[in-house]
Amino acid sequence: MAHVPQVKIPATYIRGGTSKGVFFRLQDLPERCQQPGKARDKLLLRVIGSPDPYGKQTDGMGGATSSTSKTVILAKSSKPDHDVDYLFGQVSIDKAFVDWSGNCGNLSAAVGSFAISGGLVDPARVPENGICTVRIWQANISKTIVAHVPVTNGEVQETGDFELDGVTFPAAEVQLEFLDPADEGEGDGGGSMFPTGNLVDDLEVPGLGTLKATMINAGIPTIFVNADAIGYTGTELQDAINGDAKALAMFENLRAHGALRMGLIKELGEAAKRQHTPKIAFVAPPTTYTASSGKTVEAGEIDLCVRALSMGKLHHAMMGTAAVAIGTAAAIPGTLVNLAAGGGERAAVRFGHPSGTLRVGAEAKQADGEWTVTKAIMSRSARVLMEGFVRVPGDSF
Incomplete structure (x- = not known):
């Protein structure tokens, strides 16, 4: 009986804030999935286990909630004064689509850590001990996020005593700065963060x-x-x-x-x-x-x-x-x-x-x-849960 072999794709499963997602380096994706389009969306859907009419995502990495049905693609930044380009895909659980219309603030906490560990940040910018400032270009909404990632003995520090409500165990604190977070590209407000022109x-x-x-x-x-x-x-x-x-x-x-x-x-x-x-x-x-x-x-x-x-x-x-x-x-x-x-x-x-x-x-x-608004600031945490490869049938994308 003929069958289609599975393909292996390097990936890392990470908790960021109160969310979890599958992280990829752009260079590690199959060539036809390195550009936006149907092939990429179909790949991510299959990785997460969607669409699933049962709503469980049993045959994929998703956790059957909006917080755990997420994907991230990172690459060395093409933008001046930035380290990494961050693209977020919210995968629908029961429908066959990936929503690229916004950012995930929780997973933003994991972007800096993954970028450092994945070689996407210039090693000269990573201290042996201290805080590494990672400059992130959020590609979905064309905004800058600055992550302050703790580093110990040259490696990202993930464990610590910072507690975040909604996350069971403590971890290392990652402070995030969302610079100029108002999205001025949509709506009828003529560039205002209030698209109707009104506060209420x-x-x-x-x-x-x-x-x-x-x-x-x-x-x-x-x-x-x-x-x-x-x-x-x-x-x-x-x-x-x-x-x-x-x-x-x-x-x-x-x-x-x-x-x-x-x-x-x-x-x-x-x-x-x-x-x-x-x-x-x-x-x-x-x-x-x-x-x-x-x-x-x-x-x-x-x-x-x-x-x-x-x-x-x-x-x-x-x-x-x-x-x-x-x-x-x-x-x-x-x-x-x-x-x-x-x-x-x-x-x-x-x-x-x-x-x-x-x-x-x-x-x-x-x-x-x-x-x-010039910036918004909050603290989150992030931790790698698993790293290696995800596998999907070769004809799924």
């Missing part, structure tokens, strides 16, 4: 009525609404929403209408093919609640509560890019995020999410009536 809009959504919404392009396009306006408290855990088909349909309806208003899509039907962006999130004033780990998050510990959905499901913690959007919006007086945190000017915010808390800082300023 009245968003009409059939079946929901008119909701107050802050729609921002920073880190990743994100739509914020008030929790109480849609019947929630902002303290919900995953089971409260992900098992409710009507709730998920409501959020997708809200997300699609927000995407249309932001100018990210031209008609509502396009939202189904753009699952990764925009994100939808709801905010509430600080409230005491029990996190998914069983730990009590006290209202006095946080500035506000935020819950966000990714790829149609409530996220177990917080997407890194959405955290950038939260920090940026919190720094701008008058947004729904800022108002939920008590209003006024602030350079940093600590918010509660389903797994615990996260602090993110942002430097925002207003000039000529336009808000700009």
